[in-house]
Amino acid sequence: MVRILFGASGLVALWLLMSGLWDKPLILIFGAISIVLTMWITIRMDEADGEQLAFAIKPFATVKYVIWLLAEIAKSNLAVSKIILSGRMPERQKLFMVPVSCKSEIAQVMFANSITLTPGTITVETENDQFIVHALDFSDEDMDGLADMDARVAAVESSVQS
Amino acid sequence: MSNWELASDILGWVFIISGSIFMLIGAYGALRLPDFWTRLHAVSVTDTGGVLLLTAGMVMQSPDWLIAVKLVFIGVFLFITGPTASHAVANAALVSGLMPKGEVMPGTTGKEAKAMGATSEEKSY
Numbered sequence: 001m002v003r004i005l006f007g008a009s010g011l012v013a014l015w016l017l018m019s020g021l022w023d024k025p026l027i028l029i030f031g032a033i034s035i036v037l038t039m040w041i042t043i044r045m046d047e048a049d050g051e052q053l054a055f056a057i058k059p060f061a062t063v064k065y066v067i068w069l070l071a072e073i074a075k076s077n078l079a080v081s082k083i084i085l086s087g088r089m090p091e092r093q094k095l096f097m098v099p100v101s102c103k104s105e106i107a108q109v110m111f112a113n114s115i116t117l118t119p120g121t122i123t124v125e126t127e128n129d130q131f132i133v134h135a136l137d138f139s140d141e142d143m144d145g146l147a148d149m150d151a152r153v154a155a156v157e158s159s160v161q162s
Numbered sequence: 163m164s165n166w167e168l169a170s171d172i173l174g175w176v177f178i179i180s181g182s183i184f185m186l187i188g189a190y191g192a193l194r195l196p197d198f199w200t201r202l203h204a205v206s207v208t209d210t211g212g213v214l215l216l217t218a219g220m221v222m223q224s225p226d227w228l229i230a231v232k233l234v235f236i237g238v239f240l241f242i243t244g245p246t247a248s249h250a251v252a253n254a255a256l257v258s259g260l261m262p263k264g265e266v267m268p269g270t271t272g273k274e275a276k277a278m279g280a281t282s283e284e285k286s287y
Contacts, residue, residue: 020228070214077184077211080203084191090200093262116245116252119206122199123245124252134252134262136203 007042011035057106061156068152069114080119083137094138095124098131098146107157114149121146174222181215188212199262202252209244213237 015031016022083090098115102108112123115133121142125132135142184207191204217237224230 017228017231073210073214077207080191080207081184081187081211084187084194084204084207089196093200095262112249113242113245116206116248117210117241119210120203122202122206122252123249124256132256134199134202136200 004039004043008035008039011038057110057156058158065110065152065156069117072118072149076118076120080136090136092138093134093136095132095134096138096143098133098143098150100129100131101150102154102157104157107153110156111150111153114153115146170222174219177215177219177222179219181212181219184208184211184215197262198255198260199252202248206245206248209240209248213240213244 012031012035015035019027019031021027100108100111102111108126112126112131115121115123115131120136122134123131124134133146188204188206188208188211191207192201195201195204214237217233217240221230221233221237224233
């Protein structure tokens, strides 16, 4: 019941935020109908599978991590732009394995997406304890950088397993 | 126009122009680089630097906070879906056997990565 109330009030807030209309009764009624419909479908789905999503990450550590990630993205954007504008063909592209220490699925998704978000590296394949990563301009520091990123994601991951 | 509005106006334009430059660099790289794998990296410049700077600039330029909130939502969703789509494309290339060409460092081609245990075809979803 608490979850239903939380969900409904969240949807009301989202709807008002997205439409920005407070004073048109017809539109408000349409919004109310769509929220009731969504909640009804959600309740039915819960009855169907009963599976709940658990986000086993620490909220404040995640915000800190995202800020660090944005700085990394800025740095590697400049590096890749330099390679593109340099006029030479990149000769050191490489596919390599990266060990992964985080356990929960959400942390692994965060790590894989962080690698892909950072220009110059793309996660190609994910397995349980290692990723295959393609790098545009491979150097030995890349491995250290990725191990550092892995440690940071593992720090965000909370000990409560989903 | 107050000082604060002027500052956010100027900052917004700086973001929009630098984001556009990253967009152009990414597009140029996608044309210039030699093969699929390296072109994917060029596109990821437009995906992150370009998109993030442009949305940040548009947030600064937006006339009221409702539009700014919507732009932030768009930015967050692109931040999540962009790398997921790139990963899907790269994974499809590896699974279908498209390997990096050109002067790849010895001992590191995709075929050997596959032999090392990357057998995605056998994975059960």
